[in-house]
Amino acid sequence: MGRKVHPIGFRLKINKDWEGRWYAEGGKYVKQLHEDFTIRRMIAKGNDKASISKVDVERFPNLVHVTIHTAKPGIVIGRKGAQVKVLRTDLEKLCGSKVKVDVNEITNPDLDAKLVAENIAGQMERRISHSRAMKRAI
16 A cells, blocks of 8 residues: 655645744644634635735744745725725734734646636536536636
């Protein structure tokens, strides 16, 4: 029998990078890890239609830097940056420190595996044939 290897852990520092870049000592680790999960869940839930691929979290002593990789940055940013300001204030309440939010556009969303999978899942929810959805994705 073959052994199962975690796909991201196997590729770290070869062709992938960590989604959270920070170090915590002692009892802070669990709290900060839980905050990271909550940040990612909050961003994903608030921006369903934005095609968010990845959320990177970097922590510094008095700053949390969140980078959102998305195919549709206009939906995340909102009109005149209103959505980002609301998101920033919500994250500051959650973390208790200053939060910086950056939005990066994915130039070619057809090459991002997560976005392609979400697209196929959306088509199947709309009752499109699975073979047709797969052919469109390829």
